[in-house]
Amino acid sequence: MAAAPAPPVTATTATTTTTATTQPGGREALPIATSAEVRQYAARVARIRGRDLVLTVGLFALAAVAGLFGPRLLGSLIDGVQKGTTAGHVDTIVALIALFLIVQTVLTRYAKLAAGKFGEGVLAELRENFVSRVLELPLSVVERAGSGDLLSRSSRDVDMLSMAARYAVPTTLVAIVTVLLTIGALALVSPWAVLPLLVIVPPIGVVFRWYMKRAPEGYLAESARYADLTDSLAETVDGARTVEALGLQRHRIERTDEEIRRQFAAERYTLRLRCVFFPTAESCYIVPVALTLLFGGLGYVHGSFTLGQVTAATLYMQQIMGPIDEMLAWADQLQVGGASLARLLGVAGVPADRQASGEQPEGEDLRATDVRYSYIPGREVLHGVDLSLRAGERLAMVGPSGAGKSTLGRLLAGIHGPTVGSVAVGGVPLVELPLADLRGQVALVNQEHHVFAGTVRENVVLPRPEATEEQVREALAAVDALTWVEALPEGLQTPIGANGQTLSPAQAQQLALARLVLADPHTLVLDEATSLIDPRAARHLERSLAAVLEGRTVIAIAHRLHTAHDADRVAVVEDGVIAELGSHEELVETGGAYAGLWDSWHGRGAAAEQV
Template identity: 50%
Template sequence: MKLPIAARPQVISRFWAVIRRFPRLIATVLVFQVVASLIVVATPWLIGRLLDLIVAGTTRAEVTRYLIIIGVLVAAQLLLTYLGEYFSRVFGQAVFAQLREDLVYSVTHMPLSVVEAAGTGDLIGRTTHDIDRIQFLVQRGIYRIIMIVFTVVVTYAAAFALAPVLALLLLAPLIPLIFVLRWYMRRAVPGYQAESAQWATLSGITTETVQQHSTVDALNLRRVRNNILDVAITQIWNLERYTAYLRIFLLNAVIFFLQTPALLVALAGAWAIPNGYATLGVVTTIALYGVQLSYPLDELSYWVDVLQSAATSLARIFGVDEVESDRIASGKQPTSNAVSVRDVSFEYRPEHPVLHGVDLELRPGETLAIVGPSGAGKSTLGRMIAGIHPPTSGSVTVGGVPLVELTESQLHQNVALVTQEHHVFVGTIADNLRLAKPDATVEQMWHVLKSMGAASWVQELSDGLDTKVGSGALTLIPAQAQQLALARIVLMNPHTLILDEATSLMDPTAARQLERSLGKALEGRSVVAIAHRLYTAHDADRVAVMVDGRIVELGTHDQLVARGGEYASLWRAWQHE
């Protein structure tokens, strides 16, 4: 599954909506650009006017006055350009920060099922490579494009106001450039789209290889992974070379055609001046306008290329918002802590069900163990109860309200899932804990760490709770990371907790001790424990046995052993291991 890509109208609308959040900055930048553009146009006009005065015969004082005015205008232009650049940088940073915050919000509120189906590469590509691509355009390009547009429009307007016939010659390069741009656009857009998609693929391959390096080493897959990386890098190289060719062609075509206006005006002036159709000053002014237009139009061709690349990335970034939510909040409040699974079936792929009509009533305050062979659907059922996946059919409710009708905050207040896939966030240990409860006190954090058996090793750290962990800092061993993750969940304090092999990275003795400690810390709350170690089932209030996506047995440990069925067989096999 690939994440959506926003259509061009949606990209323009969304980007404009972000820009409109900063009206004062926009107004400030526009004011500076309008005034600076008027000064840029006024300077060639004054030079042309001065030439006509000199030809007609004027005083030295008049020449000096014009030169002083031109000098003042140049100084004013420099000042306005500096101020415009400053405020445009502020504006660009504000817009870019807003885009990043919006993207982070969208990513963190995406349905987890969609994230898993899309894979890591596509999402990482959008949050890294694509966001980097738009940074330069937003921080520098918006200002430059605004300045170029104002300069070009005002210059053409001044030229036509001064000498309409000669001004027509300034339009000469625009006709061939229209065809050049059409040729370029037809190739650049799909080229940049393919390039961004391939960067996402490379990000996914690299991330997966790094994260699973132990598996790669154990299975001697280094050469295989290197070959896969080589293929991906080669494809990116070919795409980058193709888009570079398009850029070079566009820039050179623009440079070539922009040399013609000044030459055409000079040739026309050589005929018009002797015949009295124009003065030397007017021809000089129009020629200077032609030269003056070549620089912004040449730069505009560069920004057109940057814009195409950034537009492709913006379409991928805004596409994240187009992922449909898997829940619609109804506003209903659960009337109790009872969790009910009723006739639930689920399919990861159409026509391939992994759960079949599962019914289960979770009693408030009980510990329910779910056991069964690999592939029986235990983890899938746990994810159903945690509200991560909406059922294909049937319902999962808490207090009479379907989980898909709860907001994310309501869901997490009621139900939480802890898996063996722990994660340590970059920051301090306190930061990691406060993710679950931002207003947690130091005493509360020490209490949950102690309940999970983690207080001893945290106290031994030089900075205690303020010790930095994660990438670039202290690396926690898997057992410590699991303790930290469980402490975070205890601090969150949901009334129902699903543990999916949450202590699997610890040795059996330590794992059992931790589970018992967790049971005490969560006393009075419902716990669903998915485990292969059957002492978890032995200690539970009830045991559900799953086979082929169905609950085939349900009862206490003693009842199921006495029954002599599937669970009894699993128990006997596990005891003899």
């Protein structure tokens, strides 16, 4: 049999170690679990949900046994009619056949309920574990992988696994049990009746082995291509205004077409596997039935078998083809589900970027020591930054775009751990604090604000679900948001986000700041936190926030230099280092880079802010 061409695989397959791989565009894909890890997980689920699994298989086995009585009773009825029987005997046989059909129907119903419970339980546990692990992923890993990989795993792969867990696994187990029981029933009719089945074993075995050798890799490649396509489409949609402004429509269309071609090639490969596997297998089904009729007929003519035996054997042979067909049909879905499971479990293979030491900070001072950071190995963004902040100090970070301000801010907030060096609060490195404790110490608010589907109140209380109505209103008032929130149709209970009230970018930013007020950390990192609000309103908002932030350590990253003017100290970041550090007055008097920025902004930017 000619082998299909290898699929265009760039993702790690389920037969390799758990590792990250490179995607088109330089993105680093999330890891994929090994086949051994998938088997271990399946074995663990079988142990944990052993009772549900045994109940499911047991009920289906009983249903299969009930279904085996019909052909045998029908065969005995035929033999009885040949030899002479009574109407009462015929009625009894017919009644028994009807009874066993009813029993089989009832058992099948409850077996399917048990199978549904088993599948839903497995799926629910996997979803919970997946979501829990995703929420723990280091943000740097998610950023390197891109949104498409994670989106495809949390949507398409979950859906594919859902089919396997709900239907493929229980149905395959039931089919195996049914086939074994039916073979036993055939042997009881006559040992010769099993022989026609042996004829189809070699061709089905060969094509099944050929298929299984190629299917896992093919389906993993298909999922990887789907992730690339999703990522490309997400980038185009998110950056639609940039695409339009720069005239990149043709480029994005060509890139999407290329991703579609790659996806088509991957799906065509798996389709070819199915087009070889299924027709070959299904063409074998009629052979055992035909041989049973042929040999049974010859045996009946020569007096070796009764007509009832031939009838029962033929019915059993037809009956066994159904479960065999289901086994082979669901084998394909099991391969899809196995590939999806490997991708979902692979998320657990991402190493943590922090390890809790159990130490508690002694004080609230924040210190960065010889901090270096690289997004890509060998290409440093920060080069040995040293910075100390006293509790309650206000620091402004300024500098040109791309200088490393936001990167340093993320390290000071504990979002990333430094490649080299240390960022510590109260003497304890931020990466050694549990996430819950870290967010109670340091918080970051940047330009990216997400509005979750829910009410205004639910969005604000995310950091403190137990917050009272009064506390929520105080937080909103602190960021000048209470007035427009109260003007909404249902006030705090107004639905926002998906299918709810649409908020402007400035309003979404105010909600993010209200969350920050409610979280009440002692150190805040504000990365252009008021950039989406017009200058006059932003100035008013920052003054309102000043009262709330009193006594807290504040690190403000901004282009509006009035923030630097109001700060205790100013750090000028250039080319990944702190080029200047001091108060506004000291740096202006020095006449360095900050003085140049201040003169430029004060002469042109300040005037613009008055417009």
